[in-house]
Amino acid sequence: MKVRVTVMPKIGVLDPQGKAIGHALGELGFAGVGEVLTGKVIELDLAETDPAAARATAEAMARRLLANTVIESFRVEVA
Incomplete structure (x- = not known):
């Protein structure tokens, strides 16, 4: 089954690459x-x-490895 995890910086976290x-x-x-x-x-x-x-x-993968949940949020989509 295909799954997409999108990881983004949380609101208020500095994103120098985005800047x-x-x-x-x-x-x-x-x-x-x-x-x-x-x-x-x-x-x-x-x-x-x-x-x-x-x-x-x-979601377990994202919490444990794919996202730094201190500064990033994630979204999971199942196809």
Whole structure:
């Protein structure tokens, strides 16, 4: 079963890469770009066939390894 985990910085956490991208977009002439946040997307192919169990497994993976839950939040999507 395909699972996608999206990890993003929590609100209020400094994101220097996002700031750099936002600045570069302005320098390239893209006006009107507000705050830019960078994150990561992890796609997993799990052997699990039950969607609820796949979600629970992916959430456990995110809490233990994929996201630093002190400064990042995550979202799990099951396909």
